[in-house]
Amino acid sequence: EAQVTQNPRYLITVTGKKLTVTCSQNMNHEYMSWYRQDPGLGLRQIYYSMNVEVTDKGDVPEGYKVSRKEKRNFPLILESPSPNQTSLYFCASSLSGGATDTQYFGPGTRLTVL
Amino acid sequence: QKEVEQDPGPLSVPEGAIVSLNCTYSNSAFQYFMWYRQYSRKGPELLMYTYSSGNKEDGRFTAQVDKSSKYISLFIRDSQPSDSATYLCAMVSLTDYKLSFGAGTTVTVRA
Numbered sequence: 001e002a003q004v005t006q007n008p009r010y011l012i013t014v015t016g017k018k019l020t021v022t023c024s025q026n027m028n029h030e031y032m033s034w035y036r037q038d039p040g041l042g043l044r045q046i047y048y049s050m051n052v053e054v055t056d057k058g059d060v061p062e063g064y065k066v067s068r069k070e071k072r073n074f075p076l077i078l079e080s081p082s083p084n085q086t087s088l089y090f091c092a093s094s095l096s097g098g099a100t101d102t103q104y105f106g107p108g109t110r111l112t113v114l
Numbered sequence: 115q116k117e118v119e120q121d122p123g124p125l126s127v128p129e130g131a132i133v134s135l136n137c138t139y140s141n142s143a144f145q146y147f148m149w150y151r152q153y154s155r156k157g158p159e160l161l162m163y164t165y166s167s168g169n170k171e172d173g174r175f176t177a178q179v180d181k182s183s184k185y186i187s188l189f190i191r192d193s194q195p196s197d198s199a200t201y202l203c204a205m206v207s208l209t210d211y212k213l214s215f216g217a218g219t220t221v222t223v224r225a
Binding site for chain 2 (some may be wrong): 004022039040041042043044045057090092098099100102103104105106108
């Protein structure tokens with residue numbers, strides 16, 4: 001089954017404790033991205049990757065890191081999480097990132113930073 | 115001011131009613147317009163997309179784009195309880211291919 005998977009689905013952590021949210025897709029997509037979803041603000045892009053070893057900042061990159069060492073994986077790293085990073089996070093992928101490419105979203109990771 | 119404005123609702127309608135959702139935007143460079151549906155505890159999934167101005171119909175769903183007014187709409191006819199979800203509009207500019215989302219409107223269809 002074609003899908004985007006994320007782990008963990010739920011995470012509660014404390015300020016400053018480094019964490020990684022994994023994202024994997026099995027559709028051989030070149031383009032992957034991370035979004036955060038907050039009430040009243042909709043989905044905002046954090047980082048995106050056009051291909052292996054190519055990453056770029058989205059609209060809200062501060063406090064986040066990403067890497068793209070393999071085509072299928074695109075982990076999101078929070079080196080020192082803070083309470084304002086409490087949010088619902090979605091990983092997405094599409095064939096090439098073109099305007100008409102359908103983006104496929106993962107199931108989401110709900111992160112709470114205390 | 116946000117590039118894409120969408121009333122978050124919530125919207126509650128009886129089964130069989132027509133659901134009307136809309137978004138306004140400020141960026142004239144937006145050319146592709148999409149509607150995503152997001153069920154509770156799930157990721158968004160693409161429902162429909164249209165290019166530039168005009169209408170597009172897919173079963174019970176109709177998407178409309180009015181570029182002169184910078185206004186897009188989604189209509190759901192004969193709404194069903196299974197249509198209960200959050201609907202997000204999204205738009206793409208051909209200058210940077212960046213996808214910009216509205217805040218989403220939560221819809222409940224009562225049986």
